Amino acid sequence: MDILRIFVLLFPGISCATVTVVSGVFQVSDVNVSYSRAEETCYWYNASLATSDQLETALAKEFQTCKWGWVKEKQLVMVRAFGEEACAQNATGVLKKYTEAESAFCYKHSVVKGVFQVSIAQKYNLTWEDGNKACQTLNATFATEAQLITAYNVDYETCRTGWVKEGKNLLPRHTSDPKCGNGSIGLLSLKASDGLSDVFCFRDDLIDSNMYLAFPVFNTKINYTEALKLCSSFGDLLASKKEAQAANVSNLVQTGVTTIWFQDGIAVVTNQTLYLQPCMNDTNITAPVYCYNPLVTNQTRPVYKTDEMWRKITIGCILATIFIILLCAALFMKGNQFICCLEKKHSTYNEMVESNQIVHPAQTWNTTGFYQPMQDVIDPKYQNPYQISIENRSPAVRPEMIKYRTHFYDNLSYIKTENE
Numbered sequence: 001m002d003i004l005r006i007f008v009l010l011f012p013g014i015s016c017a018t019v020t021v022v023s024g025v026f027q028v029s030d031v032n033v034s035y036s037r038a039e040e041t042c043y044w045y046n047a048s049l050a051t052s053d054q055l056e057t058a059l060a061k062e063f064q065t066c067k068w069g070w071v072k073e074k075q076l077v078m079v080r081a082f083g084e085e086a087c088a089q090n091a092t093g094v095l096k097k098y099t100e101a102e103s104a105f106c107y108k109h110s111v112v113k114g115v116f117q118v119s120i121a122q123k124y125n126l127t128w129e130d131g132n133k134a135c136q137t138l139n140a141t142f143a144t145e146a147q148l149i150t151a152y153n154v155d156y157e158t159c160r161t162g163w164v165k166e167g168k169n170l171l172p173r174h175t176s177d178p179k180c181g182n183g184s185i186g187l188l189s190l191k192a193s194d195g196l197s198d199v200f201c202f203r204d205d206l207i208d209s210n211m212y213l214a215f216p217v218f219n220t221k222i223n224y225t226e227a228l229k230l231c232s233s234f235g236d237l238l239a240s241k242k243e244a245q246a247a248n249v250s251n252l253v254q255t256g257v258t259t260i261w262f263q264d265g266i267a268v269v270t271n272q273t274l275y276l277q278p279c280m281n282d283t284n285i286t287a288p289v290y291c292y293n294p295l296v297t298n299q300t301r302p303v304y305k306t307d308e309m310w311r312k313i314t315i316g317c318i319l320a321t322i323f324i325i326l327l328c329a330a331l332f333m334k335g336n337q338f339i340c341c342l343e344k345k346h347s348t349y350n351e352m353v354e355s356n357q358i359v360h361p362a363q364t365w366n367t368t369g370f371y372q373p374m375q376d377v378i379d380p381k382y383q384n385p386y387q388i389s390i391e392n393r394s395p396a397v398r399p400e401m402i403k404y405r406t407h408f409y410d411n412l413s414y415i416k417t418e419n420e
Contacts, residue, residue: 022063024294025050029067032286035099038070047291054292055079055094061298069288074099076287097277098266099285100221101259105239105247105267106214106231112156114207115143117198118235119160124196131163135201138234139214143200148172152187161190162198169197205252211239213252213260227261238263241276249274 019026026047033041039049051072055063059079066087068076076097083090110116118134120126126134132142142165148156152172159180161171171181171188181188205212214230216222222230231238239247244262247253249272253260260267260274268275 020063021293021296022058022061022298023054024292024296025054025058025063025290026293026296027065027067027069027288027290029065029069029288031288033070033289034286035070035074038289041289042291045291045293047293047296050290050292052077052094052096055290059094067288068097069290071290076285077290079290096268098259098268100223101227101261101266102221102257103213103215103259104222104227104230104261105211105244105252106234106236107211107239107243108206108234108236109210110158111203111206111210112151112154113147114202114204115147115151115156116140116201116203116206117158117160117162118201119198124161124193124198126163126197126199127195128163128167128197131165131199134199138201138203140201140203143202145170147202148200149187160198161188161192162200163192164200170200209248209252211243211247211252213254213257221259222261224261240264244274244276247274 019028026045028041028045031041042049049070049072052075055071055077059081062081064079064081064087066078066080066084068078071077076099078088078095080088080092080095083092088095108116118126118138120134135142142163144165145168148164148170152174155174157172157174159171159177161169164170169190169192171190173181173185173188176183176185181190203212214234216226216230228238239262241262241264244260244264244267249269253269253272258269260269262276265277268277
C-alpha cells in the first residue's frame with residue numbers, strides 16, 4: 001500500500017477518485033473547473049488533457065460517461081456507447097458542445113432588398129464623400145439609385161434623407177407625414193442642408209434575408225462575448241434562436257463553416273442542416289475533465305494525484321499543525337505572560353514599603369521638652385576634612401520646633417537625649 005493510499009485512509013476528507021480507464025482515457029468527474037484549469041487538473045493525475053480522437057478510440061471499446069467534460073479542443077464532450085434517456089437523451093457517440101465558433105449570425109433591422117440606411121448621429125453629419133467609407137466599414141457598398149428604387153418598390157421608406165452613389169440626396173416615402181419630406185410621397189430628391197445627410201448602403205447577402213454571416217478579422221474562432229461585439233461593429237445584433245432557425249442555410253452558410261454563434265448558443269452545421277446547442281458563455285462554464293495516460297491499463301481503479309499534489313497536502317498539514325501548537329500555547333497564557341513565568345518573586349524594596357512589610361526600629365523620643373545646643377560634640381564621621389571652624393554656626397533647627405519633644409541635634413549630627 002503506497003503512502004497516498006495510507007493518507008487517504010487516515011484522512012477520509014481527502015478522497016481519491018475511482019474511475020474507469022479505457023485505452024488510457026478516464027474522466028475526472030468529481031471536479032468542476034473552467035477550461036483554463038482543465039490541463040492542470042489532468043496533471044494532478046499524471047495525465048494530459050484528452051483529445052476527441054482519443055475519446056473516439058475509447059468509445060470503440062465501449063467507454064462511456066454521463067457527464068459533459070472538457071477535451072483538448074476546448075469543447076465539452078459526453079461519450080455514450082449506449083443510449084440512455086438520462087444521458088444526452090439517448091444519443092450515442094462522442095457528443096460535443098462548443099464554447100467557440102468560427103462565425104456569428106448577425107441580424108440587421110430595417111433592411112429591404114439589401115438596402116439599409118446608415119446614420120452616424122441624430123443630426124445629419126455625412127458628406128457624399130463620406131458615404132463610400134461609411135458603407136465599407138459595415139462590409140457593404142454604396143447603394144445605387146437603382147438599388148434604392150428596387151427597395152422602394154417593395155414598400156421601403158425612411159424618414160431621413162440619404163446619399164446614393166450617384167451623388168443624389170434621396171428620401172423614399174410611401175405614406176404622408178408632415179415630419180418626413182413635408183408630407184410628400186415618392187422617391188424624393190432633396191437638397192442636403194450644409195451638404196450633410198445620411199447614407200444608403202447595400203449588401204447582396206441581405207437581398208432575401210435580414211440575417212448575414214459575420215467572420216472575425218483574423219479568421220480565428222471567437223467566444224460569445226466576441227460574437228456580440230462582432231455584430232455590434234456592423235451596427236447589428238446577434239441573431240436570436242428564432243431568427244437562426246428561420247435562416248436559409250444553403251444561401252447563408254459558406255462551405256466549410258461548421259459552427260456559428262447565435263444569441264442563445266452555437267449552431268452546428270452538418271450536411272447543410274443547423275443543430276442548435278445551448279448557450280455556454282465563456283469563462284462561466286465549469287465541467288469535469290477527460291484525461292489521458294497511455295501507461296494506464298484498462299480497469300476501474302483509484303487514480304491518485306502526483307507528488308505535486310502530495311506536497312501541497314503536506315504543506316497544508318504542516319501549517320495546520322503550527323497553528324494548533326500556537327493555539328495551545330495561547331491557552332496557557334495569562335495576559336502577555338506565560339504561566340511558567342508567573343512563579344513567586346522576591347519583592348522589591350519599594351513594593352515592601354508600599355505593603356508595610358519593612359519594620360523600622362523603634363525610636364526613643366526626647367521627653368525633656370527643651371532644646372539644648374551641644375558644644376564641641378562632633379561625630380567623627382562628620383568631621384570636616386578641611387578643618388573649617390563651624391562652632392559659631394547657627395543651629396539648624398527652626399525656633400518654632402523647640403516646643404516639641406524631640407531628639408537633640410547640633411549643626412552636624414544627630415545627638416541622643418540625656419535620658420537615653
